[in-house]
Amino acid sequence: xxxxxxxxxxxxxxxxxxxxxxxxxxxxxxxxxxxxxxxxxxxxxxxxxxxxxxxxxxxxxxxxxxxxxxxxxxxxxxxxxxxxxxxxxxxxxxxxxxxxxxxxxxxxxxxxxxxxxxxxxxxxxxxxxxxxxxxxxxxxxxxxxxxxxxxxxxxxxxxxxxxxxxxxxxxxxxxxxxxxxxxxxxxxxxxxxxxxxxxxxxxxxxxxxxxxxxxxxxxxxxxxxxxxxxxxxxxxxxxxxxxxxxxxxxxxxxxxxxxxxxxxxxxxxxxxxxxxxxxxxxxxxxxxxxxxx
Amino acid sequence: xxxxxxxxxxxxxxxxxxxxxxxxxxxxxxxxxxxxxxxxxxxxxxxxxxxxxxxxxxxxxxxxxxxxxxxxxxxxxxxxxxxxxxxxxxxxxxxxxxxxxxxxxxxxxxxxxxxxxxxxxxxxxxxxxxxxxxxxxxxxxxxxxxxxxxxxxxxxxxxxxxxxxxxxxxxxxxxxxxxxxxxxxxxxxxxxxxxxxxxxxxxxxxxxxxxxxxxxxxxxxxxxxxxxxxxxxxxxxxxxxxxxxxxxxxxxxxxxxxxxxxxxxxxxxxxxxxxxxxxxxxxxxxxxxxxxxxxxxxxxxxxxxxxxxxxxxxxxxxxxxxxxxxxxxxxxxxx
Numbered sequence: 001x002x003x004x005x006x007x008x009x010x011x012x013x014x015x016x017x018x019x020x021x022x023x024x025x026x027x028x029x030x031x032x033x034x035x036x037x038x039x040x041x042x043x044x045x046x047x048x049x050x051x052x053x054x055x056x057x058x059x060x061x062x063x064x065x066x067x068x069x070x071x072x073x074x075x076x077x078x079x080x081x082x083x084x085x086x087x088x089x090x091x092x093x094x095x096x097x098x099x100x101x102x103x104x105x106x107x108x109x110x111x112x113x114x115x116x117x118x119x120x121x122x123x124x125x126x127x128x129x130x131x132x133x134x135x136x137x138x139x140x141x142x143x144x145x146x147x148x149x150x151x152x153x154x155x156x157x158x159x160x161x162x163x164x165x166x167x168x169x170x171x172x173x174x175x176x177x178x179x180x181x182x183x184x185x186x187x188x189x190x191x192x193x194x195x196x197x198x199x200x201x202x203x204x205x206x207x208x209x210x211x212x213x214x215x216x217x218x219x220x221x222x223x224x225x226x227x228x229x230x231x232x233x234x235x236x237x238x239x240x241x242x243x244x245x246x247x248x249x250x251x252x253x254x255x256x257x258x259x260x261x262x263x264x265x266x267x268x269x270x271x272x273x274x275x276x277x278x279x280x281x282x283x284x285x286x287x288x289x290x291x292x293x
Numbered sequence: 294x295x296x297x298x299x300x301x302x303x304x305x306x307x308x309x310x311x312x313x314x315x316x317x318x319x320x321x322x323x324x325x326x327x328x329x330x331x332x333x334x335x336x337x338x339x340x341x342x343x344x345x346x347x348x349x350x351x352x353x354x355x356x357x358x359x360x361x362x363x364x365x366x367x368x369x370x371x372x373x374x375x376x377x378x379x380x381x382x383x384x385x386x387x388x389x390x391x392x393x394x395x396x397x398x399x400x401x402x403x404x405x406x407x408x409x410x411x412x413x414x415x416x417x418x419x420x421x422x423x424x425x426x427x428x429x430x431x432x433x434x435x436x437x438x439x440x441x442x443x444x445x446x447x448x449x450x451x452x453x454x455x456x457x458x459x460x461x462x463x464x465x466x467x468x469x470x471x472x473x474x475x476x477x478x479x480x481x482x483x484x485x486x487x488x489x490x491x492x493x494x495x496x497x498x499x500x501x502x503x504x505x506x507x508x509x510x511x512x513x514x515x516x517x518x519x520x521x522x523x524x525x526x527x528x529x530x531x532x533x534x535x536x537x538x539x540x541x542x543x544x545x546x547x548x549x550x551x552x553x554x555x556x557x558x559x560x561x562x563x564x565x566x567x568x569x570x571x572x573x574x575x576x577x578x579x580x581x582x583x584x585x586x587x588x589x590x591x592x593x594x595x596x597x598x599x600x601x602x603x604x605x606x607x608x609x610x611x612x613x614x615x616x617x618x619x620x621x622x623x624x625x626x627x628x
Contacts (some may be wrong), residue, residue, distance in 0.1 A: 065371060110400055117371065122395045128364020130395060135353060135365065136372030139329065146368075161394075169356075267342075274617035 002219035003226050006292030008051075012218050013288050017281040018045040020250045022081040024273050027265050030077065030287030034106065036260035040182035041149060043096050044217050044243065045082045048147055052225055057087040066134050067117045069125020071160075071179060073107040075121030080104050113291050123154040125164025127177065130281035133167055134175035135168070138235070149178040153185030156194050161206065168207030171235040176228045177208065179240065180215065182197035182247040184258035200242050208240035215243025216241070216250075218284075219291050223265035234248070251276045302441075304445065311340040311409050311469045313445040314464075317452040318377055319343035319406075322351060323464045324463050328375045328456070329353060333362045335438055339379035351572045354477045359384045363392030363404075372404035375456065381415070382408030382465055386427035397461045398434045405455045409544045412502060412554030414467035420586040424465070429559025430533050431463045438484060439532040441553075441561075443505035444474040447529060448504040450482035458484065465502065469592070471508040474527070485530045487538040493524030496610055497542035501528050501561050503528050503592070504581075504601050511606035523610060539568045546579040548608050552615040557582040577618055581609055 004012070020042055027033040049055075050218040054066045070079050077097070084091045089104075096102040105122025118129045137144050150160055167175050178211035181199065183190055190196050203210040211227060213220040221243065228239035247261070248254035251273050265273065304313060322344055324329045329351045330336075330344050336354055345352050355361045359380055367375040379384070385408045386393070397404050408427060415422040431439045438460060442448040449465050455462035468568070490505060491512040500508040505527045510525035519606060524546055526538055542549055553563035562580030569575055587595050596602040600609065 026542070056456040067372070118367070119395065120399050123390055124360075124398055125364050125392060128361045129368040129371075129394070131361070132365035132368025132370075133372045134368075134374075136329075139351065139369075140326075140373065159360040161567045162355070162358035163364060165358070166355050166361055166365060172351075 001293060003223050003268070003293055004292055006288060009219055009288040009292040010285060011018065012047055012050060013284045014282065015125070016043050016049050016218065017277065017284070018084060019046055019078070019081055020272060020277055021084060022077045024265060024270065024277070026081050026094045026097050027077055027183050028270055029051070029095050032262065032264035033077035033098070033263050034074040035077060036184065036254065036257070036263070037072060037151060037180065037182060038075045039249045039251065040216070040245040040247050041072065041075050041180045042078050042249065043218050043221060044149060044178060047218060047222055047225065049082050049086055051222065052229070054144065064144050065141055066079065067130075067146045069118045069126045069130050069146065069148040070120055071148055072154055073120030076104070076106055076108045079108060083113065083115045086115065090115060091274070112214045123151070124157025124159035126150055127167065128161050128182070128275050130175050130177070131163050131166040131170070132170060133226070134172040135170055138170070138172070138176055143174070145229065146175045147178065149180055149183075149202060150174065151180045151198060152179055152183065152190050153193070155179070155196060164203075164206045164208070167238050171237065171238045173238045174232045174239055176232065177240045179203070180245055181242055182190055182245045183256065184247045184261065188258050196236050197259035203240040203242060207237055209237045210240045210242055212242045212244060219288065238248070252280065254262070301520060303599045305472060308426055309340065309469050310442070310448050310466045311468070312446050314379070314452055315340035316496060317449045319347050320509045321452070321456050322348045325375070325389045327373060329369060330363050330549055331355065331366050331376050331378045333359050333380050333384070337380075337413070338388060339407065341379065341485040344621070359389040360392050363389040366397050366404045367392070367396035367402050369586065372399070374406070374516060375403055375626060377405045377407060379407040380413040382424035382427045383420060383422055386424060386430045390430060393431075398436045401436045402461060403459050406463045406464065410465060410468040411435065411465040412467065412478035413583070414469060414503065414554070414592045416590050416592040416595050417614055419589045423587055425554075425556045425583050425587065426559070427465060428531055428553070428555045428561065429563070432559065437461045437463055437532065438530070439463045440484065440530050442529055443502060443602050444471045446475045446478045446480060450478055454482070454484050455551055457468060467503055470605045471503060474506050474509065482529070485533045485535060487535040487581055488527040488529065490527050491523060493522040493620070494567050495523040495524060495548070496547060496613060497546045498552060498606060498610065499526045499529060499539070499542065499549060499561065499565055500529050500552040502552055503596070507596070507601065507603045508552055508606050510603040511610065514607060515610055519611065521610065522609065531564055534564045534568060536568050539565055543569060543574055543576060544574045545570060548613050550581060550606070552581040554596065554601060554608055555582050557584060560622060577613055577616060579613060581605060582615060
């Protein structure tokens, strides 16, 4: 049994389903996109923006807002739909995603897209930016939280570990670290390109209270975030939520396929992917009905 | 200059340039709770002692991790603070170049980088610790203001200016003591405006950092021994460069020599050359600086070896004054 009530879980599933469809549509509008890694992190984006983040759409620069840093900046193809759907930016902007002169491209610019806390894209930057944000909260006696998500392949960048060390050293439990462990990167499986395992042990060794969850199970994900938020109330070992996910999550035919790191969706695929999303949504609803409180 | 504290001539001679930075920052940090100092295991080397004394809770040490330092600074700046990062300029420009580019400049955050041990001032440490490419790197960064103070007073002025103006700043100072150029802080320091430290009409020497004192010494010597009138400009701001002062020097003196403790590629000399090339009015021009990796040794010996000390500048001026070239006022045949 999970913390989420059935009603809340079902509402989040519906939102995740709608956002996945919007991500598919955006990829079509954009011509192509980092689709696989966008879909794997969509459940996290959904629960953060529709359950956890203390933010104000009408006051996007509110000083005391919670911060979210998409360290795996290429997942903008998923993040931009979330921000537009939330109301930070006009939905029409998605239609020009990636097009010349657009405010939105493959990696979002925090000075152009409303609601983005950090301009990312070059990998390995998010953990340090998050550390600084969380430190600033502590120094200014503010209780906002900082959420950061990295990819798993991204962890090959040594700078991630510099940031993790700082988050641990200053006991920044107000900085919640997520790893989107979708097991794939551009050139293949992470364990073939450069071994990451034992990843949970690595995070624990770096001082994190590490929680491994199915990152494409909204109930499990929320349970872990609830623990992290509780721990954030006092300075102590920070929490890392290691999300075991599937690249392309929600679309069975491409789940776990590294070649979908980046790709284009034609008319036939558009129809196929939407049908698969419908099937996936039905299964997710059944799971929420069964496992929700 | 606006704001800031007044330093005495005793401070200038008793304190190294970085210590004056530490004092200036301690003054600022006491006045403004938003200011924070960040270092990468170089609190002692970059002279944050005074800051540690007055406000230890706002000195953040991230360990030997420059990339992390820049990311942390960007996060802090975005959350409303004004971080002053200090580290060796070799590492603030190169080790953390991507973070400087993306986290600081692209995001255009209000972070101030104090790059110490610049040029070849960490002489005996060798090329791993010399910073002779940092101006080329930082000058290419959009949104970044780049300042090379010539002495302690100018460092204090630059630090105060960086604090008072929004946006990312890169301030490049030397290790140890600088020769004293100014008698006090009050000489009209303004970001982006060169300061004439020696009047002249025959030739202009444009210098920055430790080379400004050397250029002024050379000008004094040449006046007495050769009867030459050498204008010396302290081009403390490399970006944005003072276009007007350079154009005026081209028109007034028709001869320009640039001097910098940096490679001749991409630094002050290149910045001046770019202005001249686009001005459409050229003049005799020579760039003094390092031609490759510098030797190991004392800073003054390296400067001598590279020909960027007073003797080197004197030789270059004499050579240029003896060169045969057209000196009429008709620019048409030169465009």
